[in-house]
Amino acid sequence: MTISEVSKKYELSQDTLRYYERIGLIPPVNRNKSGIRDYTEEDCRWVEFIKCMRASGLPIEVLIEYVALFQKGDETIEARKDILVEQHKVLVEKMEEIKKTIERLDYKITIYEDSIVEKEKDLKKLED
Known part of the structure; x- marks a missing residue:
């Protein structure tokens, strides 16, 4: 696949792909005879993985370390697993924070909704 095709498929700019x-x-990424990037399925799996990890908030530095370890081979499996486990913990903590924020917003929204209902009742009483 060309960089243009990968860019469209994964909704990343070509500049972002080059930067990554x-x-x-x-x-x-391998290049064809004309020097144009030729993305393989394996390259696309990396793009998809990085996009997913970035979307979940993983820092670029952590991902660079992970990819570097991956390229060193199987002797780094434990280190790679440790990185993923640590990032998993960070994401679970963020998820808990978001859950608490949602609960607080739900509470505040309910208060406003109740207030609106009460005002409507008061207005209806005045109209009667």
Whole structure:
């Protein structure tokens, strides 16, 4: 696939894809005879993985470390797992914070809704 096709498929700009490759977030992409990037299915899996991890808030530095370890081979499996476990913990904590915020918003919304209902009742009484 060309960079244009990958860009459209994963809704990432071509500049972002080049940047991810340049900083080592995705392994170097092979090029065709004309020097144009030719993304393989494996390259696309990396793009998809990085996009997912970035969307969940993982820092670029952590992902660079993860990819570098991956490229070193199986002797880094434990280190890679440790990175993912740590990031999982961070995401669970964020999720709990978001859950608490949602609960607070629900509470505040209920108060406003109750207030609106009471005002409507008061207005109806005045009209009667």
